Amino acid sequence: MNVKKRTPPLKLLQTEALLDRLKPPNHPKRSLIEKDVRKRKAGYIGEKSVDYHLSFLTDKKYMIFNDLRLPLAPDYFQIDSLLVTPCYSLAIEIKNIAGTVTIDPEFNQLSQNFKGIETGYPDPIAQANRQKLFLQKWFFNNKLPCPPIEFLVAFSNPATILKMSPGHKRIPPHDKMIHAQNLVSEISKMNTRFTREIIDVKKVKRLLLNQHQPSYSPILLTYQLTEADLIKGVQCERCSHIMIRKMGTWLCPNCDYVSRTAHLKAIEDYFLLIKPFITNQELRDFLQLSSAKTAAEILKSLNLKRTGSTKGTVYTKTFA
Ligand SMILES: [Zn+2]
Structure with a gap:
C-alpha cells in the first residue's frame, strides 16, 4: 500500500x-x-x-x-x-x-x-x-x-x-x-x-x-543568481510573452491568448524561486500589477495560510 x-x-x-x-x-x-x-x-x-x-x-x-x-x-x-x-x-x-x-x-x-x-x-x-x-x-x-x-x-x-x-x-x-x-x-x-x-x-x-518535512532550498543562491536574473510578470502559456491584465483576465499582446488563470503559474514560480511566502506588495511587483485591490483578490482566492493583518499580511505556501 x-x-x-x-x-x-x-x-x-x-x-x-x-x-x-x-x-x-x-x-x-x-x-x-x-x-x-x-x-x-x-x-x-x-x-x-x-x-x-x-x-x-x-x-x-x-x-x-x-x-x-x-x-x-x-x-x-x-x-x-x-x-x-x-x-x-x-x-x-x-x-x-x-x-x-x-x-x-x-x-x-x-x-x-x-x-x-x-x-x-x-x-x-x-x-x-x-x-x-x-x-x-x-x-x-x-x-x-x-x-x-x-x-x-x-x-x-x-x-x-x-x-x-x-x-x-x-x-x-x-x-x-x-x-x-x-x-x-x-x-x-x-x-x-x-x-x-x-x-x-x-x-x-x-x-x-x-x-515529514519537505526541504526548501533557495534556488537562486544555489546558482549564485539574484532576482535581477529573472523575468517578472505573468507569462503567456502559449508564447511566453508577458501578459497584461485587462477586465479581470490576462491578455497576451503578442499572440492574443486570453487566460483567467495565467497568474497561478507566476505565483507558483515566485514561491519556487524567491521564497515560500509573499505580501501584497511583493505580488504586485512580481506580477507587474498596479492594483493592490486586484492583488488582494488574487491572494484571497489562493487558500494560502495567512499571518499578520492589513498591509503586513503574509501569505505562506506549504509544499508537500
Ligand atoms: Zn502569447
Whole structure:
C-alpha cells in the first residue's frame, strides 16, 4: 500500500521554473541549469519506475513511504522509499546511473562508464547503511521498539550493467545493490527471514507522516543568481510573452491568448524561486500589477495560510 505517494521533487520544479524565467536567452548559467533539469527529470523518472515495481506489493501489511525527510537533531535524513511491515523496515536508496557501473569495495567507490566517459561516485552502500543507522535512531528517539532494519540500493535503469571490480566477488554488503526489477523477490526473502511482529504500523505511519518535512532550498543562491536574473510578470502559456491584465483576465499582446488563470503559474514560480511566502506588495511587483485591490483578490482566492493583518499580511505556501 502506497501511503506517501511520490510527487515531482521540489528541486526539479524549482529548476524548471528557473529555466522559464531566466532573463537573457544567452545567460551564461542557462546550459548548466538545462543540464540539471535533464538530470533531475531522469532521476524522478527512475524513482517512478521503482514505484512501479513496488506497486506489486498489494498486501495490506506493506506500507510504502516515498521521499521521506525526517528530523534527526541537529539535521534531517532523507529516504527515497521506505517499506514498513509489522516485522521489519526496509530503506531503499534509488540510483539512476546509466551505462556500466563498477563497484570497488577496496576504495569504497563506484565508477560509471557511459559512452566512454568515466565518472566516480561515493559507494552507495555506505550511504544506505548510514540511513539504516539514522532509522534505528529515529525508532529509538520516538520510543518505539526497533525492528530489524534492512537496506537495498536499487538501480532504476534496467539497462545499467552492474559489475564488481576485477578480483572481487559480489559478497555482503554489496549483494544489497540490485536492479529495481528484483526488489519484490528480495522483499519475499526478507519476509521469510523476519516473522516476528514487532512494529505498531499504525503508530509508525502516523509519526512518519507527521514528522515529514519537505526541504526548501533557495534556488537562486544555489546558482549564485539574484532576482535581477529573472523575468517578472505573468507569462503567456502559449508564447511566453508577458501578459497584461485587462477586465479581470490576462491578455497576451503578442499572440492574443486570453487566460483567467495565467497568474497561478507566476505565483507558483515566485514561491519556487524567491521564497515560500509573499505580501501584497511583493505580488504586485512580481506580477507587474498596479492594483493592490486586484492583488488582494488574487491572494484571497489562493487558500494560502495567512499571518499578520492589513498591509503586513503574509501569505505562506506549504509544499508537500
Ligand atoms: Zn502569447
